[in-house]
Amino acid sequence: MEFRPCIDIHNGRVKQIVGGSLKDKNNEAKDNFVSEKGADYYASLYRKDNLKGGHIILLNPVGSEYYEATKSQALLALKAYPSGMQIGGGVNDRNAAEFLDAGASHVIVTSFVFSNGRINYENLKKLESEVGKEHIVLDVSCRMKDGKYYVVTERWQKFTEEIVTGELLDELSGYADEFLVHAVDVEGKVNGIERALVKELGRWGKIPLTYAGGIKDLNDIEEIRKLGDGKMNFTIGSSLDIFGGKMSYEEVLGAVKKH
Numbered sequence: 001m002e003f004r005p006c007i008d009i010h011n012g013r014v015k016q017i018v019g020g021s022l023k024d025k026n027n028e029a030k031d032n033f034v035s036e037k038g039a040d041y042y043a044s045l046y047r048k049d050n051l052k053g054g055h056i057i058l059l060n061p062v063g064s065e066y067y068e069a070t071k072s073q074a075l076l077a078l079k080a081y082p083s084g085m086q087i088g089g090g091v092n093d094r095n096a097a098e099f100l101d102a103g104a105s106h107v108i109v110t111s112f113v114f115s116n117g118r119i120n121y122e123n124l125k126k127l128e129s130e131v132g133k134e135h136i137v138l139d140v141s142c143r144m145k146d147g148k149y150y151v152v153t154e155r156w157q158k159f160t161e162e163i164v165t166g167e168l169l170d171e172l173s174g175y176a177d178e179f180l181v182h183a184v185d186v187e188g189k190v191n192g193i194e195r196a197l198v199k200e201l202g203r204w205g206k207i208p209l210t211y212a213g214g215i216k217d218l219n220d221i222e223e224i225r226k227l228g229d230g231k232m233n234f235t236i237g238s239s240l241d242i243f244g245g246k247m248s249y250e251e252v253l254g255a256v257k258k259h
Helices: 039-048 067-080 096-101 121-131 166-175 195-202 218-227 249-257
Strands: 006-010 013-017 031-034 054-058 085-088 106-109 136-139 142-145 148-153 158-163 178-182 209-212 233-235
Touching: 006 039, 006 067, 039 054, 039 067, 054 067, 067 085, 085 136, 085 178, 096 106, 096 121, 106 121, 121 136, 121 166, 136 166, 166 178, 195 209, 195 218, 218 249
Parallel strands: 006 054, 054 085, 085 106, 106 136, 136 178, 178 209, 209 233
Antiparallel strands: 006 013, 013 031, 142 148, 148 158
């Protein structure tokens, strides 16, 4: 189990938001925290603490008036920690190599692969051909509907027809080096993890997988460790003191080192 740190960028600023509140219209989101520091500050911190495999997420779509400012912050972070972080947000076969050349270890992809509600294998194969499986993280972030967890796209605003199961992960694992899963319904709410989803993901464990969403204290981390048999990684955003929360970043590092 590894702690995978994050840098979420929206409207050109490092932020923590309530995941389900993000709207492309008017570049809206409910902010939990807006940093006075740049993305490179956080990347340098993670580099100092030798935390690899964290993710940088661009939360503005291409075409937004804020996209270039958001992308500029992301590039600063990649420069501060070359080969140390992954990047996602609007990634496709045409721009993936640019982010890898800028210092990303992997690109994180959702909407390009889950287009029109289903897995687009043509796009997936294009991406694999362009950058190689070893540089791809598939983001199967999801929301609950009718008692099941459906993959959501377009910055978590649009439901697909794909349900997060072990079978889906099996199907996609041939094209990816890792998975990233945001539990969008609890993302940014600091009310605890999506336990049923963690249990489902924890049973799988065939390639590296990082869970994100709702972690509020060290007990949640321990539960992820138990349900994932120590194999599932995790990320924390709004709860951390470096993002205005109550949970000590240093204590999280210490908790992971114990195991």
